[in-house]
Amino acid sequence: MTDVSVVAERGKVSQPKSILAIDARTRRRHAAEARFRLMGKIAVAISILALVGLLASILTNGLTSFRQTYVTLDIYLDPAKLDKQGNRDPEAIAKITTFAYAPLIQKALTDAMAAKGIAVEGVNAKRAVELISKEAPATLRQYVISDPAVIGETISFDLLASGRIDGYYKGRVTKESAQLDRNISPEQLLLADELKQAGLLATRFNWDFFTAPDASDTRPEAAGLGVAVLGSAYMMLIVLVLSLPLGVAASIYLEEFAPQNRFTDLIEVNIANLAAVPSIVFGILGLAVFINFAGLPQSAPVVGGLVLTLMTLPTIIIATRAALKAVPRSIRDAALGVGASKMQSVFHHVLPLAMPGILTGTIIGLAHALGETAPLLLIGMVAFVRDYPAGPPEGFFDPASALPVQVYSWTQRGDPAFVERASGAIIVLLVFLVAMNLTAIILRRRFERRW
Amino acid sequence: MSVGIIILVLLVLSALGYFLGRRRALALAVESGRRLHSLPGYYGQTVALFIAVPAFLLLIAWLFIQPAIVGARVNGMIPDSVIPAGGARSLVISDVRRIADGLDAVLARNVLDEAALTDGRIDFSTVRDRLAGVGIALGNDVPNEVFEAAKVYRQGDKIGTIAMTIAVLALSAGFGAWSFTRIRPDMRARNISESFIKSLLIGSSTVAILTTIGIVASLVFESITFFRMYPASEFFFSTVWNPQFRGGSELGILPLLWGTLYISLVALLLAVPIGLLIAIYLSEYAGKSVRSFAKPAIEVLAGIPSIVYGLFALITVGPFLRDWFAQPLGLGNSSSSVLTAGIVMGIMIIPFVSSLSDDIINAVPQALRDGSYGLGATQSETIKQVILPAALPGIVGAILLAASRAIGETMIVVLGAGAAAKLDLNPFEAMTTVTVKIVSQLTGDTEFASPETLVAFALGLTLFVFTLGLNVLALYIVRKYREQYE
Numbered sequence: 061m062t063d064v065s066v067v068a069e070r071g072k073v074s075q076p077k078s079i080l081a082i083d084a085r086t087r088r089r090h091a092a093e094a095r096f097r098l099m100g101k102i103a104v105a106i107s108i109l110a111l112v113g114l115l116a117s118i119l120t121n122g123l124t125s126f127r128q129t130y131v132t133l134d135i136y137l138d139p140a141k142l143d144k145q146g147n148r149d150p151e152a153i154a155k156i157t158t159f160a161y162a163p164l165i166q167k168a169l170t171d172a173m174a175a176k177g178i179a180v181e182g183v184n185a186k187r188a189v190e191l192i193s194k195e196a197p198a199t200l201r202q203y204v205i206s207d208p209a210v211i212g213e214t215i216s217f218d219l220l221a222s223g224r225i226d227g228y229y230k231g232r233v234t235k236e237s238a239q240l241d242r243n244i245s246p247e248q249l250l251l252a253d254e255l256k257q258a259g260l261l262a263t264r265f266n267w268d269f270f271t272a273p274d275a276s277d278t279r280p281e282a283a284g285l286g287v288a289v290l291g292s293a294y295m296m297l298i299v300l301v302l303s304l305p306l307g308v309a310a311s312i313y314l315e316e317f318a319p320q321n322r323f324t325d326l327i328e329v330n331i332a333n334l335a336a337v338p339s340i341v342f343g344i345l346g347l348a349v350f351i352n353f354a355g356l357p358q359s360a361p362v363v364g365g366l367v368l369t370l371m372t373l374p375t376i377i378i379a380t381r382a383a384l385k386a387v388p389r390s391i392r393d394a395a396l397g398v399g400a401s402k403m404q405s406v407f408h409h410v411l412p413l414a415m416p417g418i419l420t421g422t423i424i425g426l427a428h429a430l431g432e433t434a435p436l437l438l439i440g441m442v443a444f445v446r447d448y449p450a451g452p453p454e455g456f457f458d459p460a461s462a463l464p465v466q467v468y469s470w471t472q473r474g475d476p477a478f479v480e481r482a483s484g485a486i487i488v489l490l491v492f493l494v495a496m497n498l499t500a501i502i503l504r505r506r507f508e509r510r511w
Numbered sequence: 512m513s514v515g516i517i518i519l520v521l522l523v524l525s526a527l528g529y530f531l532g533r534r535r536a537l538a539l540a541v542e543s544g545r546r547l548h549s550l551p552g553y554y555g556q557t558v559a560l561f562i563a564v565p566a567f568l569l570l571i572a573w574l575f576i577q578p579a580i581v582g583a584r585v586n587g588m589i590p591d592s593v594i595p596a597g598g599a600r601s602l603v604i605s606d607v608r609r610i611a612d613g614l615d616a617v618l619a620r621n622v623l624d625e626a627a628l629t630d631g632r633i634d635f636s637t638v639r640d641r642l643a644g645v646g647i648a649l650g651n652d653v654p655n656e657v658f659e660a661a662k663v664y665r666q667g668d669k670i671g672t673i674a675m676t677i678a679v680l681a682l683s684a685g686f687g688a689w690s691f692t693r694i695r696p697d698m699r700a701r702n703i704s705e706s707f708i709k710s711l712l713i714g715s716s717t718v719a720i721l722t723t724i725g726i727v728a729s730l731v732f733e734s735i736t737f738f739r740m741y742p743a744s745e746f747f748f749s750t751v752w753n754p755q756f757r758g759g760s761e762l763g764i765l766p767l768l769w770g771t772l773y774i775s776l777v778a779l780l781l782a783v784p785i786g787l788l789i790a791i792y793l794s795e796y797a798g799k800s801v802r803s804f805a806k807p808a809i810e811v812l813a814g815i816p817s818i819v820y821g822l823f824a825l826i827t828v829g830p831f832l833r834d835w836f837a838q839p840l841g842l843g844n845s846s847s848s849v850l851t852a853g854i855v856m857g858i859m860i861i862p863f864v865s866s867l868s869d870d871i872i873n874a875v876p877q878a879l880r881d882g883s884y885g886l887g888a889t890q891s892e893t894i895k896q897v898i899l900p901a902a903l904p905g906i907v908g909a910i911l912l913a914a915s916r917a918i919g920e921t922m923i924v925v926l927g928a929g930a931a932a933k934l935d936l937n938p939f940e941a942m943t944t945v946t947v948k949i950v951s952q953l954t955g956d957t958e959f960a961s962p963e964t965l966v967a968f969a970l971g972l973t974l975f976v977f978t979l980g981l982n983v984l985a986l987y988i989v990r991k992y993r994e995q996y997e
Contacts, residue, residue, distance in 0.1 A: 089889055096891035100792025103785045104805050107865075110858045111812050117827040118819065309715035317709060318716075330719040336912070336982045337975065338919020340946050341726060344971045347953065348729030355578030370722050377719075403705040431816025434921035434946070438953050454515070464818040464922075471825055471926060479826055486819050497814060 122483025124230040128266035129221040131192055135168040136214045148208045161197035176258040182247040193220035195282035223281045223477040225252050229263050273446045280477035287445050291361050291460030298365025299429050304422050307376030315384040316406050335374035342371045343435030358440030359459035368429040379421020383414040416507035423500040427493050433464040441465045463489045525563035528687050532558030540696045549701035554694050556704045561690040566683035573675045581667040588660045610661035733968035740962040752932035754963045762966045766932040770942035775917035777853025783910055786864025794872050813862035817922040824855040824927030837939040850938040852928035860913045871905035876996045904992035911985035915978040921946040945970050
């Protein structure tokens with residue numbers, strides 16, 4: 061009895077079977093294998109989906125900011141209003157405020173509507189002119205001040221439509237939402253449609269977005285990136301001029317000359333730590349050292365450039381050291397062998413061979429610096445700046461904004477039209493970054509040598 | 512002379528020095544009939560270096576020190592009685608600076624002349640309107656002492672700039688002339704210029720040390736000032752964060768630390784498994800075509816600036832989580848929340864985790880894999896039971912580095928986490944972090960001497976110590992537990 065059961069037991073455990081049939085345990089192990097592989101696939105898919113989602117969200121929100129709705133009007137620049145003395149004295153004309161220009165626009169719009177026979181019930185002349193941006197009188201004034209001779213003529217202008225009208229043609233504002241909006245009524249939207257049919261109102265490419273300065277809270281339609289692009293360009297110039305020589309010099313010393321001692325260790329530890337310090341801490345450094353201690357002006361590209369230089373240096377040093385390390389020993393030995401000094405072998409042979417790698421690292425470092433926001437917030441670059449900074453080098457000390465900071469300050473505003481602007485600014489920023497990274501990749505592909 | 516012109520002059524002078532030095536070396540060699548010790552260019556290089564470098568260093572030092580000295584002098588001129596009650600000295604000093612700048616603008620327009628300003632014929636009241644004319648609007652309560660201080664400030668600034676120009680140019684000319692007359696055919700010009708360049712290289716590499724010293728000094732000194740005004744025990748142990756710009760604020764760091772750690776935890780819970788799986792899949796399973804597509808795509812994720820992620824959190828992830836999860840579940844109706852910031856931050860650090868782990872997994876020798884396969888293990892068993900344990904110290908190090916990055920991240924939390932400091936467990940609730948509060952306490956018009964502003968430095972110091980600690984720990988773990996394969 062017991063024998064039988066033992067045999068049965070044994071038969072269960074090690075059933076004789078073909079090696080072609082897969083037993084349960086192996087099947088389980090294979091299933092686990094497949095599950096694990098699937099998890100890996102899912103992880104890759106999630107990250108790629110996240111990338112696609114991120115880009116799609118920014119593009120769908122931001123692409124519309126490259127187009128803008130304009131109202132085209134023939135405006136009579138009435139001398140009786142703009143130049144009462146009639147002597148075209150530029151100083152007297154400059155004293156006339158935008159309040160004198162607003163009626164001219166209103167009159168031009170009323171005339172144009174009458175000429176085309178457009179009238180919408182519930183929209184009088186005063187409500188009709190609300191279709192045009194509050195920025196328009198200022199644009200007009202600027203035009204007249206720059207050339208007082210045009211007073212008395214009738215000139216065709218493309219005036220910005222107000223933010224809500226612009227939003228209507230981009231799907232942000234609908235007749236239903238206008239019902240609840242204090243700034244726009246459905247009738248005004250009807251009027252806008254009529255104007256569009258008459259050819260007075262059109263949506264087209266918006267160059268001003270790239271060149272115009274920032275605009276106030278209530279005029280999202282006029283806000284542009286001009287000052288921010290200029291400020292970012294100045295900062296990148298400063299970062300390039302300072303961090304490339306400093307970084308290359310430091311790497312050459314550490315890689316080629318530094319003896320193995322405490323001091324070298326100290327420098328290496330410092331560089332490794334600086335690379336991991338949160339960027340906002342560099343902002344605190346800039347505020348405390350460059351602004352409070354050294355008295356440099358707030359919001360100035362020079363301070364931003366210095367802070368970003370210190371932040372980029374570790375990146376550049378690490379990349380440069382890798383590039384120097386990749387140059388084989390034999391090159392140095394050959395140079396030393398034919399009588400070059402150590403310094404000559406480095407500067408005449410090693411450095412030129414490492415240059416593609418160094419430049420690639422520098423460009424990637426610059427791209428990081430271009431997108432950096434947090435330290436710039438602390439040194440006052442969020443300030444509302446409407447004036448373009450002067451040309452370099454004086455312009456380095458003028459207040460300016462920066463591309464990523466402009467994005468941040470637009471997200472802090474109430475009007476939803478600024479979300480579109482912020483996403484548009486991000487697209488511009490990303491285009492710059494893609495261009496820089498592509499340059500780096502091309503440099504690497506074209507010139508990098510493998511030994 | 513403005514700084515730009517001085518720099519230009521120095522560059523021109525040093526170029527000139529190069530050519531003159533080179534020519535003199537050649538001429539002397541012909542004259543004396545002896546061979547030059549070095550190539551003629553090195554003689555020129557020596558002169559050029561001596562002209563440019565000391566003068567540049569002086570220029571930089573001067574630019575930093577002069578404002579500090581002038582500021583200290585002006586500071587001494589302002590009696591305490593002038594400072595409005597409850598106001599700060601720094602505000603008065605900034606008034607002084609603004610008036611001084613304004614005076615320059617007024618003078619540039621020729622409505623006032625220099626002489627009238629210095630002999631005291633003009634008092635402050637007449638200047639006030641003119642300052643307003645150039646866009647410097649002043650309050651009515653700016654006392655005369657401030658105006659006097661502004662005049663001194665301006666004078667000091669002007670004298671300083673003239674002195675700087677003279678000193679810098681004199682230094683460059685002096686060193687230039689000295690090194691020029693030193694040229695002899697047997698002068699070891701190459702050795703001199705090479706040791707000069709080497710000292711420049713050493714100097715550049717100390718910038719890293721100087722930066723660290725700058726960071727630590729600025730954080731520590733301002734934090735000490737803060738802790739003199741506000742008790743450290745309350746800062747570290749109070750659970751209430753409630754800054755009041757009229758004084759009487761409660762500045763406890765605990766709610767901020769909680770928010771920071773909570774958000775970082777969410778981010779790591781998302782990023783670590785996904786990043787690790789990506790690294791494993793791409794290095795062990797994926798074919799060449801998948802790798803060549805997926806790897807760059809994930810690297811793109813790493814190259815995107817954090818402000819872009821911040822905007823993504825603000826306009827897409829936040830509203831999505833609110834409308835689809837928080838509101839239906841009745842857990843809150845704020846679009847900025849711990850989960851919003853955590854998820855987006857997690858996406859941001861996925862590539863960080865995956866590329867670090869990728870390197871570590873690739874460093875595990877093939878022999879270990881082959882041995883495991885030889886014993887009959889499947890690929891996933893090999894990974895789980897052989898490769899991961901072998902790579903564990905490195906992976907833990909990578910996770911710690913990712914944590915330090917998550918803690919120090921600013922823009923995502925500024926745009927995605929909200930500004931309310933609270934101790935809560937609900938992940939759909941808006942919370943705030945250390946970095947958000949550093950930004951909010953230091954931006955905008957704040958007076959610099961109040962505890963509400965200075966607390967940002969104490970927060971910064973905490974952040975710095977935290978991230979540094981994590982990095983050192985990561986390094987220590989990697990060093991201590993790493994397997995050394997031959």
